[in-house]
Amino acid sequence: xxxxxxxxxxxxxxxxxxxxxxxxxxxxxxxxxxxxxxxxxxxxxxxxxxxxxxxxxxxxxxxxxxxxxxxxxxxxxxxxxxxxxxxxxxxxxxxxxxxxxxxxxxxxxxxxxxxxxxx
Amino acid sequence: xxxxxxxxxxxxxxxxxxxxxxxxxxxxxxxxxxxxxxxxxxxxxxxxxxxxxxxxxxxxxxxxxxxxxxxxxxxxxxxxxxxxxxxxxxxxxxxxxxxxxxxxxxx
Numbered sequence: 001x002x003x004x005x006x007x008x009x010x011x012x013x014x015x016x017x018x019x020x021x022x023x024x025x026x027x028x029x030x031x032x033x034x035x036x037x038x039x040x041x042x043x044x045x046x047x048x049x050x051x052x053x054x055x056x057x058x059x060x061x062x063x064x065x066x067x068x069x070x071x072x073x074x075x076x077x078x079x080x081x082x083x084x085x086x087x088x089x090x091x092x093x094x095x096x097x098x099x100x101x102x103x104x105x106x107x108x109x110x111x112x113x114x115x116x117x118x119x
Numbered sequence: 120x121x122x123x124x125x126x127x128x129x130x131x132x133x134x135x136x137x138x139x140x141x142x143x144x145x146x147x148x149x150x151x152x153x154x155x156x157x158x159x160x161x162x163x164x165x166x167x168x169x170x171x172x173x174x175x176x177x178x179x180x181x182x183x184x185x186x187x188x189x190x191x192x193x194x195x196x197x198x199x200x201x202x203x204x205x206x207x208x209x210x211x212x213x214x215x216x217x218x219x220x221x222x223x224x225x226x
Contacts, residue, residue, distance in 0.1 A: 047155075047163065047206055049215040062214040063120075096162055104210045105153040107174070109162035 022097030125218035142207035
């Protein structure tokens, strides 16, 4: 059974870079049928798609975050990563890593990790 | 961006009631609409994809309908385990966008 697990610091200082990694197990990150993505959810708020990456390295980003976001994939480690630069308190959220078919629906989610931005 | 508007934002219903949640897209999205259920403290789970297709393992009391700009999620007989927030999501045009959510509670 496919499982995704987020890892990374739970606290980041303002203006610094948020870095998270998602480890894929129970399935292949090199699947030609899937993208791997990040979605976030501020406390008590809705869901926001951040972006997705294909195993080849091709990426799609939400334009609202594109200038600050990098998503990359390491197939040798079955991991993909998120970097969000110049963070502010508005970036405080639960960050989920996900799998989707082809930028359509998200059929597998990690458990989520809360990242707080505070000095 | 395509804006997704859900209504109501919250509702309270009795066990066994029929519950309907609507989602309206700001522009035409064909059938490229999915529904998710999120229980407190948990990650969302896809219920319906392509407007009306039930994801494997999802109880048949959940159903979806609609096309174009107007969509509906129906729970035919509300159960205590259905207490959650429900989100719609479009994938017709990037960026992928979600509705604001509908919180379902038991009366």
